[in-house]
Amino acid sequence: xxxxxxxxxxxxxxxxVSAVLLQVTLMADLxxxxxxxxxxxxxxGATALVAGPAKGCVIGFWAGLAYDLFLQTxxxxxxxxYTVVGYLAGQTRQVVVDHHGSVRAGLVAGTTVVGVVLHAGxxxxxxxxxxxxxxxxxxxxVAGFVNGALARPAVRVVGWAVRDExxxxxx
Amino acid sequence: xxxxxxxxxFLVTVATAVSLLTLDFRGFGPMRSVQSGLRVxxxxxxxxVYWVFSPVRNAWNGVWDHxxxxxxxxSLRQRIAELEENPAIERRASEQLEILQGQLGLExxxxxxxxxxxxxxxxVSNLESTIRIxxxxxxxxxxxxxxxxxQGLIGRVAEVTPTRSxxxxxxxxxxxxxVRLAEEPASxxxxxxxxxxxxxxxxxxxxxxxxFVNGAALVTSGIEASLYPPDLPVGAVVGVTETPPPVxxxxxxxxDGVEVALFADLASLSYVTxxxxxxxx
Numbered sequence: 224x225x226x227x228x229x230x231x232x233x234x235x236x237x238x239x240v241s242a243v244l245l246q247v248t249l250m251a252d253l254x255x256x257x258x259x260x261x262x263x264x265x266x267x268g269a270t271a272l273v274a275g276p277a278k279g280c281v282i283g284f285w286a287g288l289a290y291d292l293f294l295q296t297x298x299x300x301x302x303x304x305y306t307v308v309g310y311l312a313g314q315t316r317q318v319v320v321d322h323h324g325s326v327r328a329g330l331v332a333g334t335t336v337v338g339v340v341l342h343a344g345x346x347x348x349x350x351x352x353x354x355x356x357x358x359x360x361x362x363x364x365v366a367g368f369v370n371g372a373l374a375r376p377a378v379r380v381v382g383w384a385v386r387d388e389x390x391x392x393x394x
Numbered sequence: 395x396x397x398x399x400x401x402x403x404f405l406v407t408v409a410t411a412v413s414l415l416t417l418d419f420r421g422f423g424p425m426r427s428v429q430s431g432l433r434v435x436x437x438x439x440x441x442x443v444y445w446v447f448s449p450v451r452n453a454w455n456g457v458w459d460h461x462x463x464x465x466x467x468x469s470l471r472q473r474i475a476e477l478e479e480n481p482a483i484e485r486r487a488s489e490q491l492e493i494l495q496g497q498l499g500l501e502x503x504x505x506x507x508x509x510x511x512x513x514x515x516x517x518v519s520n521l522e523s524t525i526r527i528x529x530x531x532x533x534x535x536x537x538x539x540x541x542x543x544x545q546g547l548i549g550r551v552a553e554v555t556p557t558r559s560x561x562x563x564x565x566x567x568x569x570x571x572x573v574r575l576a577e578e579p580a581s582x583x584x585x586x587x588x589x590x591x592x593x594x595x596x597x598x599x600x601x602x603x604x605x606f607v608n609g610a611a612l613v614t615s616g617i618e619a620s621l622y623p624p625d626l627p628v629g630a631v632v633g634v635t636e637t638p639p640p641v642x643x644x645x646x647x648x649x650d651g652v653e654v655a656l657f658a659d660l661a662s663l664s665y666v667t668x669x670x671x672x673x674x675x
Binding site: 275280303342 | 447451
């Protein structure tokens with residue numbers, strides 16, 4: 224364990240709890256073209272982008288688990304989906320050389336699209352929703368667009384939360 | 395050399411998530427208790443955040459919903475014009491209204507104790523068809539109680555905390571209700587299931603041709619062990635698709651695609667009524 228891990232843990236908890244509370248309160252009534260923004264996928268995507276697959280899947284797991292508390296779907300379903308999404312996004316980050324703003328935005332948007340599709344796919348598989356393919360595409364595109372636009376501030380916030388004390392903000 | 399740590403962490407977290415999911419599917423008691431305990435703890439915080447961001451939410455919805463309201467207004471005007479042009483439809487609508495007004499005064503729905511609640515938020519996820527209300531177990535609400543508006547059935551109580559409840563709406567794919575034809579108290583019963591947010595409900599299974607006609611009103615059956623009181627208006631048949639007849643048979647014998655539009659408008663719920671009614675054990 225590195226020195227200052229307790230503070231790093233606290234910062235990560237603050238970011239996850241804030242994101243979950245905003246998602247279940249503000250975002251519940253804040254639709255864009257009838258689609259609720261996916262704030263937690265923004266956090267997971269940004270974490271994977273900033274800190275890689277290991278932290279991406281851990282933050283994905285805890286963010287999903289916190290979200291599961293407020294959903295009617297089986298407990299652990301979103302945690303599983305976001306874990307996979309965080310890991311995949313982190314792996315993608317490792318093969319992408321260019322980390323400029325637009326590339327980051329594209330990666331976060333792509334992570335969101337994959338996350339929404341995967342979430343809907345698992346929910347359909349478990350018979351927890353009856354959403355059509357067209358609706359899934361609509362949700363994924365709109366949520367991806369919103370998260371892509373919010374990628375820059377999200378990367379800064381998440382960078383603060385998951386940085387290693389001795390190394391500073393990861394790039 | 396690439397580190398194996400990310401893969402190890404990934405496998406451990408996936409295994410943990412799958413274990414939690416399995417425990418939930420098996421109805422593991424302690425986990426459910428922890429889950430509802432955490433919900434109760436986080437509720438006041440979520441309420442506070444909700445209250446703080448009310449102005450933002452209102453401003454946003456004012457900007458984005460303006461177009462929807464104009465569209466809805468135009469569509470209603472067009473509907474009124476259609477009804478005025480067609481006396482047969484108008485007559486049918488009046489007949490239905492009379493039937494339903496009669497039904498509304500009946501038995502359980504009229505005599506049951508009720509709690510009126512304000513809708514505090516919509517679904518928290520794009521995949522859910524739920525609403526949250528500002529009344530909970532402190533007000534006598536229990537899981538699976540029926541929720542209605544003056545137009546008819548809208549859902550059931552899915553989750554209760556002391557001061558809040560989550561209502562699963564009737565168009566949710568996890569929702570099913572036994573119904574009968576409003577005009578024929580002795581008619582057979584059918585199971586009506588949700589098909590997802592914003593879509594009409596569907597009668598489960600095949601039914602004989604001629605059982606349903608477009609416009610036929612359906613009410614809750616109130617059969618034994620049903621979760622819902624009898625005679626609550628649910629919706630009207632809006633589409634009947636005949637099953638293709640077997641080879642050699644000229645006419646269809648059954649229909650398998652009966653779609654039902656709800657009487658209640660789930661898109662604009664402000665206040666709802668929870669019936670403090672539970673089926674007899």
